[in-house]
Amino acid sequence: GPRIVFGQRLLGRRDDPGFAISETFQVLGKTIQIEDQVVARGNILADLIDDKDDVGIAAKLAYNNKFLIRKKADKKRTLETNWQYEFRQNRFQSIEPYRAVEFGRNWNLATNQQQNENEHLAQGNLQFYSEKGWKARYQMSAFVLENKAFQGLQQLAELKFKNKFWNMRLYATYLSSQNDSLENTRFLRPKMEISRSFGKEKRKFKIGVFAEQEKNNILPSLDSLSNRSFYYNQIETYVTKNASESDNTFKIAYIRRWDYGILNNRFALANVGNTITADGSFVQSSKQQLTYKMTYRNLQISDSTLMNEKKQQNLLGNMNYTFVLGKGFLRSSTQYQLASGQTQSTEYQYIKVAEGTGNYVWRDGSNGSAADNIEQLEEFEIANENTQVTANYIRIVSPTNAYEATKIVQINESLQLSPKALWHDSKGIKKFLSRLSMQNSVSLRRENIASNNSFFDYLPLNTLADSLVVSQNSQLRSTLFLNRNHQKFEINAFVSKIINKNFLVNGTDKRSKSEQGGMIRYNLNSKFSLNAKGENGILSSDSEAFDNRNYAIHYWSIEPNINFLPNKNLKTSLSFKYKIGEDHLPQLEDRKPAKINRLNAEMRYGRANKSNLTAKFSYVIIQFEGDNSTSVAYNLLDGLQTGNNFLWNMAYNTRLSNNIQLSLSYDGRKSAESRINHVGRASVRAVF
Secondary structure: OOEEEEOOOOOOOOOOOEEEEEEEEEEOOEEEEEEEEEEEOOOHHHHHHHOOOOEEEEEEEEEEEEEEEEOOOOOOEEEEEEEEEEEEOOOOOOOOOOOOOOHHHHOOOOOOHHHOOOEEEEEEEEEEEEOOOEEEEEEEEEEEEOOOOEEEEEEEEEEEEEOOOEEEEEEEEEEEEEEOOOOEEEEEEEEEEEEEEEOOOOOOEEEEEEEEEEEEEEEOEOOEOOOOOEEEEEEEEEEEEOOOOOOOEEEEEEEEEEEEEEEOOEEEEEEEEEEEEEEEEEEEEOOEEEEEEEEEEEEEEOOOOOOOOOOEEEEEEEEEEEEEEHHHOEEEEEEEEEEEEEEEEEEEEEEEOOOOOOOEEEOOOOOOOOOOOOOOHHHEEEOOOOOHHHOOEEEEEEEEEEEEEEEEEEEEEEEEEOOHHHHOOOOOHHHHHOOEEEEEEEEEEEEEOOOOOOHHHHOOOOOOOOOOEEEEEEEEEEEEEEOOOOOOEEEEEEEEEEEEEEEEOOEEEEEEEEEEEEEEEEEOOOOEEEEEEEEEEEEEEEEOOOHHHOEEEEEEEEEEEEEEEEEOOEEEEEEEEEEEEEEOOOOHHHOOOEEEEEEEEEEEEEEOOOEEEEEEEEEEEEEOOOOOOOHHHHHHOOOOOOEEEEEEEEEEEEEOOOOEEEEEEEEEEEEOOOOOEEEEEEEEEEOO
16 A cells, blocks of 8 residues: 655655655556655644645656557567656755756746746656667657746657667657746757667777757747847767777767857857867776877857857867886876967955965065055065964955967876886896886976967977966976885985966966975984985076066075984974075176074974874074065075074874864964064864
8 A cells, every 4th residue: 555654755855844655556557656745844734734834745646558569579569658747836845856957948947937836747658669679759748837937838759770780869859838928939959860880899880970959949029039049050970989808999070060149030150160079098908098088179150240259279188198017117197188278367366364374474565665564466475384473365366357369288297117116036236226216297287379380389398488388387306216215224316396377467477496406314223313405496486577576596405304203102303404595686796695594393292093292493593684575585585584583383183082173283483673473273173
């Protein structure tokens, strides 16, 4: 018999009481399904008796019947009928949408139009199919919102055929509707696809053609078309190779599309698009894989009054390639992307936030003029570990209405070399080489104005004039290791380069950093270890927007360090860093070097998965004869001031329960003659 379940509904709100009745049963070989759902926001029995407005009802009735009209074993033909009716009261609210995603578009419904009135959906479906691969279907649907809010009738016809080589599908829907504004619609959507397979092994190759049309006439009156009306035709021809034993696939397609606009209450051709696509994969084995996808589109404008754009040619591509050689001796992963389009210029705004919680510092008067207590764009600097205490601003990037036609190229490459994979148990020179390893990574994204040779614009390593590069973000790093992660000692050397260039409304802003250096680690015993690292590089800024921010700082530094671990919970370290930097943009006689001596002491105490306490103190002496308020000085002096500087920090983190974490921190800073800065923070985090 029927099942009545209280408090469990497919469609009702989770926090509303209610019940659902659901039953499917057979009557003389026919299938009948009944669903009924009632939802109330209060006492459901009292609300039903009093007929209050906070009771919502939804119901569904379906009837299915299937019978053979020809029973011969090799020539079976079946006729199937399906009738369905749905009712939803406007007070019924669902947990989540239960209609198809395209339901509103299929019926030309306005947003949320269904929520205001009771709705009825009736559907009749007649289907015929045979053992020979034929299938035909006709469906008629009616959708009504009460009070003449909406009335629609939709018809669907479909014909399918499939055998060993051929596959055909003809499909069309037609909708006629009217809403409470007396707006009529006529929506026609035919589709057609025919394909032929070739090859003996699982029909590897397939050639086909696909065509579709959407013509939506929205008529506020009998002799006018609404601006919401649209019309297009599209045809596609393609060749595909499906995956089989080799897992190698490809698809090549040509697409032509005609889009129409409204001119003098009639549809007129607006543009014609021609698109060529190619995508596929090549998998030789688990050690070598290649996937790719390319799209080229040519857009021709037929009527400039309907489309205010110029003729366009767009290219979009993506390739991914990974391989492993020699049992992991060489590993590579490459991602290459290209595109053509438009780059939107931006402008910066700086917003003040809570003390010490931002990532930018405002330095009044650093633009070369006297301090006036007025925030200027060129007076903000990126905060570092020394200036985080006074980092009270964040930067907001706002787009403008200015665009530049550009070509975009992006590449990400990771290359690892590990001789140990081949020679881990060898002797002699191979044993020494097995201790070496190398890790390389390259990341580049560049947007540039098209040059005379458009092909070379898409080459990632092609050298372009700075005037052609609109935006660039690139990172390169290569590290050579000796005895990587060895218990006793380790040596590494690295080379890196970072470039960031942005397209601003008043010009480009470029910053770069080139650096090379190395590190040596030696463990004296289980409690003491020695580290030493050195760096040499160039930090530069080239801004068309702010001339006073241009510099080219050459620097080098050395930093020895000693670590002491008395037990597994406590670690202490003492280090000294000596650094010299100088801006090479001015004439030689005008250059003023900066010398930095920094002493650091650090302690960390913690218990695994429970709590930890860290404390750090730094004493910094800086010698510099230039102006401390300039942007160059800020980067030369690492955000500190000439003379004596003191910095200290404490942080405590603990787990209050399995999913509650408490964090407390305190930062302090005292530079030269300035006042002491104190910043305290507290946060509680719940992890679910």
